[in-house]
Amino acid sequence: MNQYGDFGKETEELMTICERNDRIPPELFKEFGVKRGLRDVDGTGVLAGISNISRIDAFKTEDGKKVPCDGQLWYRGYNVIDLIHGFEGKRFGFEEVAYLLLFGELPDAAKLGAFKSMLEECRQLPTNFTRDVIMKAPSKDIMNSLTRSVLTLASYDETIADQELHTQLEQCIKLISVFPMLAVYGYHAYNHYICDDSLYIHRPQEGLSAAENLLLMLRPDKAYTELEARVLDIALVLHMEHGGGNNSTFTTRVVTSSGSDTYSVMAAALSSLKGPKHGGANIKVVEMMDDMRNHVKDWGDRDEVKNYLEQLVDKQAFDRKGLIYGMGHAVYSLSDPRARVFKSFVERLAVAKGREKDFALYSMVENLAPEVIAEKRHIYKGVSANVDFYSGFVYSMLDIPLELYTPIFAIARIVGWSAHRMEELVNMDKIIRPAYRSIMPEKAYVPLEER
Structure with missing residues (x-):
């Protein structure tokens, strides 16, 4: 029995009632023209907004007909393959591409250096946060641990109620910086307290990229090869952004449109990403x-x-x-x-x-x-x-444990989430509220003693 009790048969009976009353005949979706999953029959997403952040090409038009083509992914107008070839072997790309997605243009050397310094300055957690928050109630589900940490960080932010755009941007940058720490430390807590393994907490080092610091914090000896770090860096860049229609990014847009704070928005996006149909x-x-x-x-x-x-x-x-x-x-x-x-x-x-x-x-x-x-x-x-x-x-x-696969996705995708949050804040002032058609029959109230 768990702490909430074990209801067994009672729950099964309630579920039977729930299914009976919640089931909607599939033919009604077609009858009312409902796009299930907000997708057309051919899988194309229903147009819900306009964005200048990224674009996905999967089809082209030939002789007036839509035909499949090799896919292309564009970040702020740049082909992602060209971006990777641009920094490959010269420098790590995470920080450069993060700047591009957030601000809409490629940085020069001075701007890139300043942005890296900003990320480094933000790469720290509140005093005793690792001990008092991450190490308490460790979980095998690192995505849950990560989400809890993000929500708790909100209580340490004195600017949480500030609606100014520059404050929202600063909060996004801070979360981009600390996501690797929250994820890796969350895994170490689980590995120590639940798996009974050794506990070690390595602090990120200045001058290292996000990929390098991730490997450094994860491994007992802090050691990694340049090839390992560069391949991980490219993986992060490729997972950073993928249009506004993917489930977690759309969640970011929806929750942002309600006026919610940055931490709640990112927690909602994390909850979406952890689903096995998305990030797993x-x-x-x-x-x-x-x-x-x-x-x-x-x-x-x-x-x-x-x-x-x-x-x-x-x-x-x-x-x-x-x-x-x-x-x-x-x-x-x-x-x-x-x-x-x-x-x-x-x-x-x-x-x-x-x-x-x-x-x-x-x-x-x-x-x-x-x-x-x-x-x-x-x-x-x-x-x-x-x-x-x-x-x-x-x-x-790279000897990364399975428990960290989806959190690594989040470490990359929070950049895209942040870009979409800022774009939503800059351009929109209307809560996202699609319609659902009700098929509920009206019923006359029946007194309790007559049911």
């Missing part, structure tokens, strides 16, 4: 691939791997959900540009880690999965590997 996909990829290795004797046998994938789609393998995790995307059709550019860096890390055989298996699955899905399913657009297909593999090679 790369965990499922890693678990699926582990199951595949256990059931496929020869990883290099194309027919054997394809047979396993067919079993996945037929709901006969792994979690029997009928999904090949990491394949397909709600927006992209022929390819996910993030996966395309990331793959070469993943391969370099795999070679350095002696994981070439694993990388070959991932590549084979990437090639075979679209073929299997096309044979088994009716699809309206192409299916390809998305960024989550490779990000989980990268995190495993």
Whole structure:
């Protein structure tokens, strides 16, 4: 029995009543023209706003017809692949791209240096916050720990009620700076108090990038290679932003429109991201691939791997959900540009880690999965590997625990959330309130003794 009691049969009976009264006939959605999931039948999102922050291209027009194309992702007008090639091997990109997304333009050396200094100055927590907040009530669910920490930080901010835009921006920058600390320290608390392992808390160091400090704080010996940090840095850049329609960013817009404070907005976005249909996909990829290795004797046998994938789609393998995790995307059709550019860096890390055989298996699955899905399913657009297909593999090679996979997503995506929050504050002054059509029948009140 848990602290709230164990209701057992009573809960089952209440759930039966709930389902009976909540169930809506599916045909009514079509009859009233309701776009379920705020998406058209072909998967296109319902237009809910205008943004100047990013753009996703998955289709092009040829001879007046909409046809699938290789995906493109643009940050503030710049192709994300060009951005990565621009800083690759020269400097870490997290801070530079964060500046671009927040302020709408690429910084020069002086502005970038000043922004990095600002992030470093904000990279600290209130006195004893780690001990009094993060270490108390540790949880295996680091996303819950992260959310609790964000909400608690609000009580330390004397400007919480200040509605000035520069104050909102400062709060966003502070949270961008401390998210790695909140996530990693939350994991260490769980690993020590629940897993009975050693406890160590490393402070971030000045002059290091977000990726470097993340690895430094996570590892007992603080050690990491330049390749490890650079691949993680690119992963963070690729996860920073993905349009205003993704669930957590739309949540950011909705809660911002109500006039809520920055901390509450980011807590709501975190709660959205932690859902397995959104931010937890790369965990499922890693678990699926582990199951595949256990059931496929020869990883290099194309027919054997394809047979396993067919079993996945037929709901006969792994979690029997009928999904090949990491394949397909709600927006992209022929390819996910993030996966395309990331793959070469993943391969370099795999070679350095002696994981070439694993990388070959991932590549084979990437090639075979679209073929299997096309044979088994009716699809309206192409299916390809998305960024989550490779990000989980990268995190495993970096010895990052599964519990931190989604929090790392949040460490990157808070930059996009912050950009969208500021854009919403600058341009909008109306609460987001879509309509729901009621099909509720009117009933005459029945006195208690007559029911």
